[in-house]
Amino acid sequence: MSATCEFQAKDYKSDLKPIWCPGCGDFSVVQGIYRALAAIGRPPHEIAFVSGIGCSSRIPGYTTAYGFNTIHGRALPIAQGIKLANPDLLVLAAGGDGDGFSIGGGHIAHLVRRNIDITYIVMDNQIYGLTKGQLSPTSQKGRVTCTSRFGSLEQPVNPLLYMLAYGAGFVAQASPTDLVGMAAIIEEAIRFPGFSFVNIQSPCVTYGEEAQQIKGLKAISESLVALGHNPADRLAAMDLAQHYGEKMHLGVFYRNPEPAPTYDGLVRERQALLSKDALPKERILDLFIKK
Amino acid sequence: MRKDLVFGMAGSGGDGIVSAGDSLLQAAAAEGYHGVMTKSFGSQIRGGESSCRVRISTDPILNPGGNLDVAVALNWDDFLKFGAELPVSGTTVVIYEAATGVAENEIPLVGVTPLQVIAVPIAAMAKETAGTERAKNTVVLGLIAGWFGIGAVAVMKGIRKKLAKKGEELVEANQRAFDAGRAFAMAHPLKASMNIVASETKGDVKLITDGNDMCAAAAIFAGCQFFGGYPITPSTEIMQFFTDHVWKYGGAVLQAEDEIAGIGAAIGASFAGKKAMTATSGPGLSLKGEMMGLASIAELPLVIVDVQRGGPSTGLPTKTEQSDLFAAAFSAHGDVIRPVLAPTSVADTFRITIEAFNIAEYYQTPVIVLSDQEIASRKETMDPIDTTQFKIINRLRPAGADLVDYKRFKQTENHISPISHPGMLGGTYLASGIEHVESGAPTNSGSVHTRMNEKRTRKFDSLKDRKDLFEVTGDPHAPIAMIAWGSVAGVCREALAMAQAEGLNVKLLVPYLLYPVAEGVYNDFFGSVQKGLVIEQTHLAQTFKLLRMHLDLPKGLRSLARSGANPFLPGEIVAALHQLLSELQRSHEGKLQPQE
Numbered sequence: 001m002s003a004t005c006e007f008q009a010k011d012y013k014s015d016l017k018p019i020w021c022p023g024c025g026d027f028s029v030v031q032g033i034y035r036a037l038a039a040i041g042r043p044p045h046e047i048a049f050v051s052g053i054g055c056s057s058r059i060p061g062y063t064t065a066y067g068f069n070t071i072h073g074r075a076l077p078i079a080q081g082i083k084l085a086n087p088d089l090l091v092l093a094a095g096g097d098g099d100g101f102s103i104g105g106g107h108i109a110h111l112v113r114r115n116i117d118i119t120y121i122v123m124d125n126q127i128y129g130l131t132k133g134q135l136s137p138t139s140q141k142g143r144v145t146c147t148s149r150f151g152s153l154e155q156p157v158n159p160l161l162y163m164l165a166y167g168a169g170f171v172a173q174a175s176p177t178d179l180v181g182m183a184a185i186i187e188e189a190i191r192f193p194g195f196s197f198v199n200i201q202s203p204c205v206t207y208g209e210e211a212q213q214i215k216g217l218k219a220i221s222e223s224l225v226a227l228g229h230n231p232a233d234r235l236a237a238m239d240l241a242q243h244y245g246e247k248m249h250l251g252v253f254y255r256n257p258e259p260a261p262t263y264d265g266l267v268r269e270r271q272a273l274l275s276k277d278a279l280p281k282e283r284i285l286d287l288f289i290k291k
Numbered sequence: 292m293r294k295d296l297v298f299g300m301a302g303s304g305g306d307g308i309v310s311a312g313d314s315l316l317q318a319a320a321a322e323g324y325h326g327v328m329t330k331s332f333g334s335q336i337r338g339g340e341s342s343c344r345v346r347i348s349t350d351p352i353l354n355p356g357g358n359l360d361v362a363v364a365l366n367w368d369d370f371l372k373f374g375a376e377l378p379v380s381g382t383t384v385v386i387y388e389a390a391t392g393v394a395e396n397e398i399p400l401v402g403v404t405p406l407q408v409i410a411v412p413i414a415a416m417a418k419e420t421a422g423t424e425r426a427k428n429t430v431v432l433g434l435i436a437g438w439f440g441i442g443a444v445a446v447m448k449g450i451r452k453k454l455a456k457k458g459e460e461l462v463e464a465n466q467r468a469f470d471a472g473r474a475f476a477m478a479h480p481l482k483a484s485m486n487i488v489a490s491e492t493k494g495d496v497k498l499i500t501d502g503n504d505m506c507a508a509a510a511i512f513a514g515c516q517f518f519g520g521y522p523i524t525p526s527t528e529i530m531q532f533f534t535d536h537v538w539k540y541g542g543a544v545l546q547a548e549d550e551i552a553g554i555g556a557a558i559g560a561s562f563a564g565k566k567a568m569t570a571t572s573g574p575g576l577s578l579k580g581e582m583m584g585l586a587s588i589a590e591l592p593l594v595i596v597d598v599q600r601g602g603p604s605t606g607l608p609t610k611t612e613q614s615d616l617f618a619a620a621f622s623a624h625g626d627v628i629r630p631v632l633a634p635t636s637v638a639d640t641f642r643i644t645i646e647a648f649n650i651a652e653y654y655q656t657p658v659i660v661l662s663d664q665e666i667a668s669r670k671e672t673m674d675p676i677d678t679t680q681f682k683i684i685n686r687l688r689p690a691g692a693d694l695v696d697y698k699r700f701k702q703t704e705n706h707i708s709p710i711s712h713p714g715m716l717g718g719t720y721l722a723s724g725i726e727h728v729e730s731g732a733p734t735n736s737g738s739v740h741t742r743m744n745e746k747r748t749r750k751f752d753s754l755k756d757r758k759d760l761f762e763v764t765g766d767p768h769a770p771i772a773m774i775a776w777g778s779v780a781g782v783c784r785e786a787l788a789m790a791q792a793e794g795l796n797v798k799l800l801v802p803y804l805l806y807p808v809a810e811g812v813y814n815d816f817f818g819s820v821q822k823g824l825v826i827e828q829t830h831l832a833q834t835f836k837l838l839r840m841h842l843d844l845p846k847g848l849r850s851l852a853r854s855g856a857n858p859f860l861p862g863e864i865v866a867a868l869h870q871l872l873s874e875l876q877r878s879h880e881g882k883l884q885p886q887e
Contacts, residue, residue, distance in 0.1 A: 016721075016732055043716075044719055045713065045714065045715060045716050045717070045718065045719050046713070046714060047713070048562070048563065048713040050559070053724075058733075060721060061721045061723075061732070061733065064719055065713075065719060066562075066711075066712075066713040066718075066719050066720065066722075067719075067720070067721040067722065067723075067731075068559075068562055068589075068721070068722045068723070069721060069722070069723035069724065069725060069733070070555075070558075070585060070723075070724055071581055071582065071584075071585050071724050074551065074552075074555045074582070076552075077519075077547065077551065077552035077553075077555030077556050077559070078555045078556065078558055078559040078562070079559060080545070080552075080556050080559065081517065081519060081545070081555065081556030081557060081558060081559025081560040081561075081562075081563070081567070082559040082560065082562060082563040082713065083559075084517065084543045084545060084556065084559075084560065085516070085517050085543070085559065085560035085561075085563035085564070085565040085567070086563045086564065086565070086713065086714060088714065089563065089713050089714060106548060106549065107548060107552055109548075110547070110548040110552070267538075267543045270538045271538050271539075271541050271542075271543070273538075274538045274539045275538075275539055275540075275541065277539050278539035278540055279539075281511065281512050281514075281540070281678075282512070282678045282679055283678070284508050284511060284512050284536075284678070285498055285508060285512075285641070285675070285676055285678060287500075287504075287508065287536075288498040288499060288500040288504070288505075288508070288673075289496055289497075289498055289675075290317055290320055290321070290497065290498070290499045
């Protein structure tokens with residue numbers, strides 16, 4: 001493994017110029033990721049950064065890591081294949097709220113229960129931006145969009161509560177309103193040994209509502225540290241997570257004090273345990289000999 | 292004396308019919324015979340109807356055979372549910388359970404008078420000798436040993452081994468049931484002896500396995516280190532084999548939450564530099580479409596096995612069909628070529644699966660192995676395969692100068708670009724489903740899209756020259772031809788031999804590479820063809836249409852196509868060939884007649 005402290009944030013920035021709208025929250029998110037990666041110090045070629053489809057899913061291309069901008073909703077299944085094929089890699093997955101909690105929603109419970117050591121960053125803006133402003137799974141009930149002219153009829157999902165309920169070992173929320181804090185949270189998530197989730201309230205400047213812009217978010221933000229929240233207390237975390245949508249709690253909701261074994265770690269153990277039973281490959285058909 | 296016998300047995304789920312078939316096949320192999328066993332079930336997990344067909348021969352076997360020589364019905368309701376899968380003819384000996392109460396001259400087979408019909412009190416004999424009707428299948432094996440000379444010693448040797456852990460008492464009970472069956476047969480000889488001749492190769496080592504296990508073993512041999520999949524009949528055993536073995540080779544297997552995640556994880560593993568595979572059946576293939584498109588545009592090697600069953604939708608989930616050809620060739624949107632290969636037997640599933648990995652790795656593409664339920668779940672005896680004859684191809688890695696200002700999708704002479712993977716210093720790039728320039732950076736440019744489409748499709752030109760992925764048998768100048776693939780190819784190989792024995796000048800083309808269509812190979816084959824048949828198990832004649840889309844077919848080439856679960860018999864194909872010959876002769880005569 002490589003030495004730390006050799007890299008600076010700029011070493012993770014690619015030459016591709018982001019095509020996000022000026023003022024988009026995702027600009028801050030990618031900065032936070034550069035800083036977190038520099039703090040951790042893994043060289044870019046040892047990082048695989050996977051995304052789905054959406055504005056925020058452009059993000060791997062803006063880093064110098066191995067990027068994979070896949071298809072809508074499927075960043076997590078692909079990321080887990082990468083991690084299982086080569087557990088030495090640092091694997092990041094990212095995308096938007098629609099990508100993660102609508103079309104890709106079915107995968108999350110399974111990634112969490114397998115506890116594959118991947119960090120999943122969702123840039124949550126309560127809207128479908130790339131398709132120009134439709135209702136998203138985290139849009140508030142009553143929200144008016146071009147596919148809900150008379151107001152949304154459905155309850156939003158609660159990403160934080162879902163993740164906690166599924167059993168994720170690390171659940172946090174960050175915001176571009178506090179870049180330093182966001183970078184620290186992403187770093188902590190990556191360092192957590194197991195599946196980790198960071199929800200980032202990343203405003204859409206083009207289709208987002210006034211209340212969800214930086215000013216509005218600042219007004220409802222509250223630091224979990226300042227609240228005196230104990231991140232080892234999962235039930236307290238779930239209590240706080242219920243305020244998703246009304247309050248913006250920033251910080252670590254839950255960090256399992258006794259991280260469970262990871263799937264990728266167990267795979268390695270099994271490989272080591274069984275490798276002695278391997279027939280040489282050229283003799284694999286001996287398995288079918290009937291005498 | 293017979294050199295070849297086809298047994299078809301049916302009963303209800305708990306009767307142990309398939310287990311009897313297994314024992315018979317293994318005993319035959321131990322006695323030096325070649326054997327093929329197919330299974331067919333209703334969709335119920337417990338109870339329901341269950342059948343197997345076992346063909347045993349002194350010569351290598353090409354297919355599970357046509358009409359039955361021996362039919363065994365433990366009850367008539369279940370036997371009749373298999374219809375054309377267990378065809379009884381005038382040369383069939385029918386053995387059935389006397390307790391059904393059906394008189395020998397009143398068995399419910401319409402329009403056929405079997406060679407001989409024998410009612411046997413199978414259940415009663417099982418109860419009397421073993422104390423339980425569950426030994427019915429062992430009584431049947433005793434009957435077969437007595438009447439047809441297969442397995443007199445080897446069957447019980449096998450059963451003894453299988454039941455050893457369950458105690459001597461159970462073994463002895465089975466021995467008594469077996470002996471009773473054999474004694475019954477001896478006491479009631481057939482009108483005409485049907486004993487099989489002794490094999491000359493007794494004691495030679497043989498392999499016995501089915502297509503799914505063979506496919507998975509071939510994948511591991513080819514270097515596959517990751518399998519992602521989801522349970523679906525009739526392909527699940529491939530994943531099961533991986534869960535038993537792949538760890539030993541430093542690999543991993545993931546039973547994913549759905550079909551999409553299964554192929555997604557495999558694509559991730561391939562991106563990470565490992566050979567990867569997924570397997571599924573029709574409905575799963577439909578779900579994997581978008582991911583297959585991603586693997587094509589990101590140029591990632593991947594093998595997708597589709598074990599075909601009757602479709603569309605749930606269709607006939609336990610029965611074979613060849614109706615996924617269009618889906619294999621064309622599912623997923625956009626302009627894309629995705630190679631499709633098809634094995635024709637359990638034995639050649641080994642070679643074809645290795646070819647699939649080699650093609651996937653060389654061309655950096657998803658490849659579909661189009662197996663079918665019959666091949667996947669039938670068991671074959673095989674002579675040992677020399678695995679050292681197979682060459683393994685690995686993807687082209689960037690090295691040296693490639694890694695200076697590395698361009699993942701660099702235009703090259705053969706359109707294949709060196710591929711890096713995470714962990715490789717100097718090789719970082721953005722893989723994507725979005726169109727990209729040579730470096731991997733996204734683009735919306737029409738001209739780049741044209742160039743990249745050209746790169747991604749022209750790279751397969753050399754694949755179409757692979758004549759070794761086609762088999763031509765018979766006289767190359769024959770005017771009458773057959774084309775068939777997959778499990779149907781085996782029936783046609785036998786039909787070819789029969790037709791030749793009857794003096795017909797016929798040839799057969801078996802494509803292992805179905806797509807892209809290798810125009811040159813077909814045009815060479817068509818040179819002498821005046822009449823012919825494309826024989827396939829799809830209602831819509833998908834193979835015939837795929838060929839017509841790419842080629843000018845000879846005028847006399849026709850389709851012989853039917854829905855799944857209605858097997859072709861070698862005899863009916865020979866009859867169809869005779870028909871073609873007489874048409875040909877008539878048309879020649881017509882030409883010779885003077886004009887009015």
